[in-house]
Amino acid sequence: MNTITAGGIAVHCSHDEIVDISTLIPHPRNPHQHPDKQIQLLARIIQYQGWRTPITVSIQSGYIVRGHGRLLAALYLDVGQVPIDCQNYSSEEDEYADLIADNRIAELAVMDPTLLAEILEDLQASELDLDLTGYNAEEFADIVKQFSIPDQEFPEYDESVADTVKKVTCPQCGHEFPV
Structure with missing residues (x-):
């Protein structure tokens, strides 16, 4: 069985495609901040576990909606590619709601x-x-x-x-x- 990789790291999640990280655009209105300590830990986890979650990109805006931390971890690891999931949001409001809810839901656990x-x-x-x-x-x-x-x-x-x-x-x- 062939293992799919992105940037030399095994991909264990479903995804739409593997893309060059230089093509990804962080959402300019992303309210979530990622301290260096978090990114370094996330990078270690991705390097050890492989990609378990893709980066979500909006088809409408072209921006990252979920996975800004994963992108920063990929940059920290100096990998050239990442798995992405393309989402078709029905409106800009739906995209913003998902952008905010992605981390907020985890905070409520x-x-x-x-x-x-x-x-x-x-x-x-x-x-x-x-x-x-x-x-x-x-x-x-x-x-x-x-x-x-x-x-x-x-x-x-x-x-x-x-x-x-x-x-x-x-x-x-x-x-x-x-x-």
Whole structure:
């Protein structure tokens, strides 16, 4: 099986085409800012994972609508090509709405810290560079320490307790249910 690449990096996402990054035009009204630290981390993730999400380009305006950070990461990596997805927005307003919603929706997500700690503990036992999770070593250790659930010994089930539980019998099927 041939692996598709863009700029020498494997492409694992659906996309419409692979284009030269010099043809892409960032949206001049993009309100999202991307600090260098974020771009460097994103570049490392793309280099390790490959392209998992294409850059979205509006057919109407020709501007990038989603993926400004991915473009900056590609520039940081000095790759010449990226995968893109071309979108046909019905209006300029729809394009702006998607431009804004792309990052805002992610901001509204809520992380389950206990599940996160569990996954991070699993990753800690692997060979994976833990920085690729987006958490630095200090944040990583703090989450695991604060939200890990210690292994617990549960008492043996005592069948004698079952006899003390009140039960009600269903008049139709005769099954007994604890109350």
